[in-house]
Amino acid sequence: MFILGCARSGSTLLLQTLAYSGMFAYPSNIISRFHADPYIGALIHRILLDLDPRHEILPEGSSQIGFDSILGRSKGPNAPHDFGYFWRGHFQFGHTQDQLLNMATVDRAKLRSDIAGLEHVFDRPVMMKAMQMNWHIGLLYEIFPDGLFLVTRRNIMQNAWSLLRARVTYTGSEDHWYSFRPPEYELIKGMPNWEQTIAQVWTTQKAIELGCTNLPEGSVLPVAYDDLCQRPGALLEELQERLGTNVVQQRELMEVKVSSIPSDLVDRATSMLAELDSGVPLDEVVGRRRSDK
Numbered sequence: 001m002f003i004l005g006c007a008r009s010g011s012t013l014l015l016q017t018l019a020y021s022g023m024f025a026y027p028s029n030i031i032s033r034f035h036a037d038p039y040i041g042a043l044i045h046r047i048l049l050d051l052d053p054r055h056e057i058l059p060e061g062s063s064q065i066g067f068d069s070i071l072g073r074s075k076g077p078n079a080p081h082d083f084g085y086f087w088r089g090h091f092q093f094g095h096t097q098d099q100l101l102n103m104a105t106v107d108r109a110k111l112r113s114d115i116a117g118l119e120h121v122f123d124r125p126v127m128m129k130a131m132q133m134n135w136h137i138g139l140l141y142e143i144f145p146d147g148l149f150l151v152t153r154r155n156i157m158q159n160a161w162s163l164l165r166a167r168v169t170y171t172g173s174e175d176h177w178y179s180f181r182p183p184e185y186e187l188i189k190g191m192p193n194w195e196q197t198i199a200q201v202w203t204t205q206k207a208i209e210l211g212c213t214n215l216p217e218g219s220v221l222p223v224a225y226d227d228l229c230q231r232p233g234a235l236l237e238e239l240q241e242r243l244g245t246n247v248v249q250q251r252e253l254m255e256v257k258v259s260s261i262p263s264d265l266v267d268r269a270t271s272m273l274a275e276l277d278s279g280v281p282l283d284e285v286v287g288r289r290r291s292d293k
Helices: 011-021 038-050 084-090 108-122 137-143 156-171 193-212 225-230 232-243 263-277 282-290
Strands: 002-004 149-153 220-224
Touching: 002 011, 011 149, 011 225, 011 232, 038 108, 084 108, 108 137, 137 149, 137 193, 149 193, 149 225, 156 193, 156 263, 193 263, 193 282, 220 225, 220 232, 225 232, 263 282
Parallel strands: 002 149, 149 220
Antiparallel strands: none
């Protein structure tokens, strides 16, 4: 089971919610250190956590899974990891995320084997982030035809504002790009920073929609950020019904995080999104705003 979606759309909360449920195997912070061989990482994870009832190796409470994170990273040995190392180990991406430089040499059997190893060790379905593959959903489906693709989605302005704040946290400035570069990166990077993040979310969402178009019905499950916060049980029940796994525990409801965005930025985003959604070509939308910078 793979989590897709734009950065800052709620993918980490979804990852934590599913990990906490006890329904799935997933790459933990321990396993992430062995990303080149997840099977070995999973065995070490079990030795350190599952097979240490007296807490002789790690202190009591080490298996807890919380719901705090900083830019997608959670603390604790049992906390779920985004596993970006893993995807970058199997795929060589170019200047933009749609560029796959090693398409002809991807070891599909090794990729399937790595994920099967996690499933074997924990005897549960595997779920993990796969946002590096937002622009390669068809390929991911070819390799995992029985996969279920969870697509996180958040209000575009809230998502874009969170990306803008993430730039500051990660790079110290709003001027530096954060997260995956869409194929339109060179076009949109000349706009003001706020418009860049609006375009980043919009183009990423469109790419995911297009990538999911040819997947069989039932292979894609949309997950709205607001529903994930306030109705996590509904998602777990649907997954339980689909996969036949049992929910061990369910987290409490959470307040939807709604940031206060300056009114002038809201107006600018509203105008831009109206143009994009009405079919105005992206280069025209960008050109009008590039001249305003």
